[in-house]
Amino acid sequence: MDAIDVIRAKRDGGELSPEQIDWAVAAYTRGEIAEEQMSSLAMAILLNGMSRAEVSRWTQAMIDSGERMHWSALDRPTTDKHSTGGVGDKITLPLAPAVAACGAAVPQLSGRGLGHTGGTLDKLESIPGWRASLSTIEMLDVLNSTGAVVCAAGDGLAPADRKLYALRDVTGTVESIPLIASSIMSKKIAEGTGALVLDVKVGSGAFMKTHRDARDLAETMVAIGTDHGVRTIALLTAMDRPLGNAVGNAVEVAESLEVLSGGGPSDVVDLTVALAREMLAAAGLSGAKDPADALRDGSAMDVWRRMITAQGGDPHAPLPVARESYEFTAPFAGVLTRLDAFGVGVAAWRLGAGRARKEDPVSFGAGIICHAKPGDKVAEGAPLLSLYADDVARFPRALEALEGAVEIVEDAVPDPSPLILDRVG
Incomplete structure (x- = not known):
């Protein structure tokens, strides 16, 4: 194989063969393809796209670059959720315990925030003692004892994706839907879950700004999951306004605890329950306990406490609180017609809740309450x-x-838009 031939094939609109894909991904991971050559190939993919067969094979090649996890030792089916990221998106926190309380196992590998979007691991690390890094054996122990685990992905999981993601970030090729889809799905399939529900965000605070692009991404990811034997469905959900009332780290944990206590903002509760029902159905447990009941009766909270404790955290410890506060008030009376998710997310980031670079620290107490x-x-x-x-x-x-x-209109009629916009799969 020759890198130039592979680049030319995709540059000219051709379809890469399985052998070309396998070689390109493996050779790049080994360092045998130069960064500038993979940059050219990524740009050709961005401009000319990929067929379903190409995307599926590219994903498999990235999975094959590292280890694949297996959960056959568990006595219950596995199911997981992935969100494409947004503002105030703390859904994993109440969702994983709720699904576990209904009979499934949830092996959730999560990430950290970057820019205006928050990261699940940053939120959980605001809990004193909680640790994100677990070995596969430790993950299995937590799953066996609690039914759910949320932790960081190890270095051995899809290393090709980690290397390619860093390259895409500095070469203007992040927006390629085939590369986005294969990046997400390679890690999720390597994670070993039997079923997967995707929460594809749409709107100003999301990576996908339009319904059309979000659906295109959702359809591509569902197809990849299906081709790899993982039952996969996707919900398209609104991210034109923040999800819930809290945006930050500790403040989002506090709001998640309200949901686990049977309260909390209605949009967070509704999306948690909707995703949980999809996860259980995809795992073959549609006749199991309803997750709405698990939130109301305290069984989800019980799982949460065991899960946090199993990962070294103290579920009863006080959460960090920021030292300073500022009130942003309404200039006049009316109806709030716009609360832009991107603007609120950037504001929370600048308050210290987020990071500009992966190595930057975050302030656990910083954030915004809407x-x-x-x-x-x-x-x-x-x-x-x-x-x-x-x-x-x-x-x-x-x-x-x-x-x-923020937009307030004096004589507007309240007209809240829907939270769940579409379903794929």
């Missing part, structure tokens, strides 16, 4: 957002991010 959501009536001077940071010097830049993110 006191009103689109469709709500607000009074003049009423608090719309509470901002939290450890340093008052962070507030001016956060407020800049909120300019134009």
Whole structure:
């Protein structure tokens, strides 16, 4: 095989053969294909796309670059969820315990936040003592004892994807739907789950801004899962406004605890239950206990406490609180018609809740609490957002991010838009 021939084939709109794909991914992982050559191939894929067969084989090649996890020792079926990322998206926290409380095992490998989107591991690390890094044996122990585990992916899982992702990030090829889909699905399939539910976010705070692009990504990922024997479905959900009321790390954990206690914001509860039902159905447990009941009766909370404890955390410890706060108030009375997810996400990032680079630290107590959501009536001077940071010097830049993110109309009729927009699979 020759890298130039593979690049030319895709550059000219051709379909790569299985042998070409296998060789290119393996050779790049070994360092035998130069970075500039893989950059050219990634750009050719971005411009010319890939067929279903190509995407499926590319995904398999990335899986084959590392280890694959197996959960055959468990006495219950496995099912997992992946979100494409958003603002206030703390769904994994109540979802994994709720699904486990209904009879499935949830091996959830999660990531950290970057930019305006939050990371599940950052949220959980605000719990004193909790640790994200577990070996496969430790994951199995936690799954056996609690039914759910949320942790970081090890270095041995799809190393080709990790190397290619870093390259795409600096070569303008992040937006390629075949490469996005294969990146996500290679890790999820290597994770070894038997069923997978995808939460594909749509809107200003999401990676996919339009319904068309989000559906294209969802259909590609569902096809990959199907081709690899993993029962996969996708929900397209709104990310034009923040999910729930809390945006940050510890503040999102606190809100998740409200949901696990049978309360919490209705959108977080509704999406948790909808995804949980899909996960259970995909795992063949559609006749099991309803996850809404698991949230109401405390059984999901029981799983949460055992899961956090099993990973070294103290589920009863106080969560971090930021030292400083600022109230963002309504300039006049009316109906809140817009609370832009991207603007709120960037503001939380600038308060310290997020990071610009993977190695940056985060402030666990920083974040935002939304006191009103689109469709709500607000009074003049009423608090719309509470901002939290450890340093008052962070507030001016956060407020800049909120300019134009909030819209109030005096005579508007409340008209909340739907949360779940579409389903694929």
